[in-house]
Amino acid sequence: MDSRSWMPLVPEPPEHRLPAALAARDPLGGRDIGWVTQMRPFVRQFSRPGDTVFDPFAGAGTTLLAAQLEGRTALGCEVDTARVALIGERFAQLQLPAPRVMATSCDRSDDTALPPFALCLTNVPYFGCRWPGADTPDQLYASDSYAAHLDGLRAVFHRVSQRLPDGGFCVAMVQNLRLDGRMLPLAFDLARILGSLFELQEERLIVYERMPQALEAFDTHTDRSHEYALIARKQRSPVDxxxxxxxxxxxxxxxxxxxxxxxxxxxxxxxxxxxxxxxxxxxxxxxxxxxxxxxxxxxxxxxxxxxxxxxxxxxxxxxxxxxxxxxxxxxxxxxxxxxxxxxxx
Incomplete structure (x- = not known):
């Protein structure tokens, strides 16, 4: 990782992509799970070999795979049991040891179940995805309202702050949303949540290529070809x-x-x-x-x-x-x- 405030998304090598057969079984069809190439630079930059990297929204195991490939211990939580099973199959097909994934929201776990970790690295679930899977109480994809969605994110990252040691980093990938013709500032609202629990350090813009299209006059729509990596740290910042x-x-x-x-x-x-x-x-x-x-x-x-x-x-x-x-x-x-x-x- 260098000092640039933006990072081009490097194409995923075939061996690290979610296999098509597994993606077909995923409630969201393998969408919204992140790329291994997106996560590996953050694993390298903000943890050391042998450290534990935690993903509170493990999804299809993308962050966990990036952690293992970089010589870290992978740990995750995922409320959808079908996705927990999918993670196990994904690692088995790669002939890698299955990471520990708890089938619960991390804010429901006690200290004995959730050990400390050096880095929290995650893609957050998005509001308004019309989640077709099991509608469990902690499934943030199925939040009834945007306010409830933010409350759920706050509870999860509050729990992260309790288990992250002083000096540890929390990095969250997130986009602002477009829903029913309006923008919901999820990235900015999440930054406020993280800033209340940690010390915000920086941001990186993850940029990927999409073919641009011409817009009609006064059309504000974009192709959402970027997302934010919000970088926060648990530390005691000086006061006056x-x-x-x-x-x-x-x-x-x-x-x-x-x-x-x-x-x-x-x-x-x-x-x-x-x-x-x-x-x-x-x-x-x-x-x-x-x-x-x-x-x-x-x-x-x-x-x-x-x-x-x-x-x-x-x-x-x-x-x-x-x-x-x-x-x-x-x-x-x-x-x-x-x-x-x-x-x-």
């Missing part, structure tokens, strides 16, 4: 410590009641210790207290999020029960950051 301390004093002076705990509280007592990535505040779990505090932070230039979703004001707390905290973040024109996690449960 003096600005954070000053903000907390200002909030207390304004009458807001909260308890400071966690890494920032320890840093105040021992500045030579571990540098915090945010300030954790415990706040009374009622709409009045939280709503006034969030409104004040919004006036001070903070974005307000809950698991990647923007939090509208005035606050209604009921939809956020079970999410435990709100995140308030401000980035100034120099790139300096202040981040608060307001814990209410």
């Amino acid at each position: 410590l003096p600005a954070t301390a000053a903000l907390l004093e200002s909030l207390r002076a304004a009458g807001h009641r909260f308890t400071l705990f966690g890494s920032f509280a320890r840093w105040l007592d021992e500045p030579a210790g571990v540098t915090p990535a945010d300030a954790d505040l415990r706040v009374q779990a009622d709409e009045a207290t939280l709503g006034v505090l969030l409104a004040d932070l919004h006036r001070r230039g903070f974005s307000l999020q809950s698991w990647g979703d923007a939090v509208p004001l005035p606050l209604r707390l009921a939809p956020y029960r079970g999410r435990h905290y709100f995140r308030a973040e401000r980035i100034d024109r120099e790139g300096a950051r202040v981040r608060l996690d307001l814990c209410y449960e």
Whole structure:
């Protein structure tokens, strides 16, 4: 992998393509499963030989095959049992050992079932595909609404963040969608989700050749000959410590009641210790207290999020029960950051 922000998709060698007989048995006919040649550069760049590479949407095993070919241990989750069987047959035909694939959504698995992994690399399922296979509750291809689809993606990547070690990468391939004559910004919405769980690092544009066609005047349609590789990393990014301390004093002076705990509280007592990535505040779990505090932070230039979703004001707390905290973040024109996690449960 080099420094270019775009990557041409190299044609798949015949031996690595999904065999036609297996593709015919796939609910989507072998579409939407990615290419081995697309995944191998990311396996090489963001993991080491012997590492475990995890695909939470294993599909037909494309990422798992790329991982094995690069000397990594392949691990996956796939909610469609027919696809799990297909992966086993694909590897058997290649005379390769079958990877471990759990027939469940990874957010349903406990720590004993889902070991840590060095890299999460995946193609995400697309909304609006008219999934013809088994309609299981966790099948995101069959999401009833776009909002439900994003909620499902958020739950999966939240689980990924729990099992990915500090410094590990999460790379997701995704396109924006065109559905019923309009664009759904799935790539941009997924970037917001990943940015709420990891630190977004970069993007690569995966580009493939398609014969262009002339458009009528005012026609906006494209051939979708690109997709995004969103590259995120689990790491503790620095925050502006003096600005954070000053903000907390200002909030207390304004009458807001909260308890400071966690890494920032320890840093105040021992500045030579571990540098915090945010300030954790415990706040009374009622709409009045939280709503006034969030409104004040919004006036001070903070974005307000809950698991990647923007939090509208005035606050209604009921939809956020079970999410435990709100995140308030401000980035100034120099790139300096202040981040608060307001814990209410």
